Amino acid sequence: MKEQLLAIRKSAEEKLVSLTSLQELEDVRVSVLGKKGELTQVLRQMGALSAEERPIIGALANEVREAIESALSERKTVLLAKAREEKLAKEVIDVTMAGKKPEIGGLHPITKVLDEVKNIFLGMGFSIAEGPDVELDYYNFEALNIPKEHPARDTQDTFYVSDNVVLRTQTSPMQIRVMEKAKPPIRIIAPGRVYRSDAVDATHSPVFHQIEGLVVDKGITMADLKGTLEQFIKSLYGQDAKIRLRPHHFPFTEPSAEVDVSCFVCGGKGCRVCKGEGFIEILGAGMVHPDVLRRCNIDPDEYSGFAFGLGLERIVMRRMNIDDMRHLYENDVRFLKQF
Ligand code: PHE
Secondary structure, three states, rough: OOOHHHHHHHHHHHHHHHHHHHHHHHHHHHHHHHOOHHHHHHHHHHHHOOOOHHHHHHHHHHHHHHHHHHHEEEEEEEEHHHHHHHHHHHHHOOOOOOOOOOOOOOOHHHHHHHHHHHHHHHHOEEEEEOOOOOEEEHHHHHHHHHOOHHHHHHOOOOOOOEEEEOOOOOOHHHHHHHHHOOOOOOEEEEEEEEEEEOOOOEEOEEEEEEEEEEEEEOOOOHHHHHHHHHHHHHHHHHOOOEEEEEEEEEEOOEEEEEEEEEOOOOOOOOOOOOOOEEEEEEEEEEEEEEHHHHHHHOOOOOOOEEEEEEEHHHHHHHHHOOHHHHHHHOOOOHHHHOO
């Protein structure tokens, strides 16, 4: 039996040297140490040994088993390390390879220009006020000297939610909302969406944006209005830009004016874009009507103010050279990407 045991150890050790995979290693383990393995078979015959031989062979058998077990585990460590290395070699990541660039969106041209306009006015000490798109008839019309049967309502038809609630046709209701709450000095702009029953074409949309401006304080005059607008236009279009005030009528300002800016293409000489005028209309303005002040509990003998309402789309189109307003709303990425 002693020879048998030594032979098993020798053959096991030889097999271990030549095998190359974990599966082969496991096969060797089972064939030697398993239930039906060579060593197990030999040990089964121990019963046939004499009392003197048994402890000697038993000790040898244990020694052989331990030797084989430790050889197995050594080999296993080597094979595992080898397998790991092979796996790493196969899964090399090239960190210098160019990555996929994620698509990032940008700001809409209307948002961009609005931000620019806001910054100019913030720089002049204005703050920003916001109000509801769904507005009371009182704020949108009545409080602005436009009672129910006033002809000015014809040009500003809109969606009536009820007799007293409308989609606002202008940002001017913000004049009232601000003056009802704040005491002069007041210096705000109020940008937002406005709604009118207009058919869509290159220069009209039933939904568009205005920016309202309002200044109320002691001793405010038309000269302040003109100076403020001039400063704004020069900041937006450059130092060469000029403005022109034409007399006009709005029910809630007196006197009122329409304000034109010198054509950004020809600089005032007259061309196709300004239709030979040299100027392009961009806003309505005027001195806040005394009745409007009074309605908001501001004494017109003590305070005066000016207001203006600017069409944002027109400014965006001029600023970015866009010839059709519909481009601004169709959300065609090929168009929007350009800005
Ligand atoms: N709200 C007027 C309009 O939409 C413009 C305006 C605003 C005029 C403020 C005067 C003062 O036509």
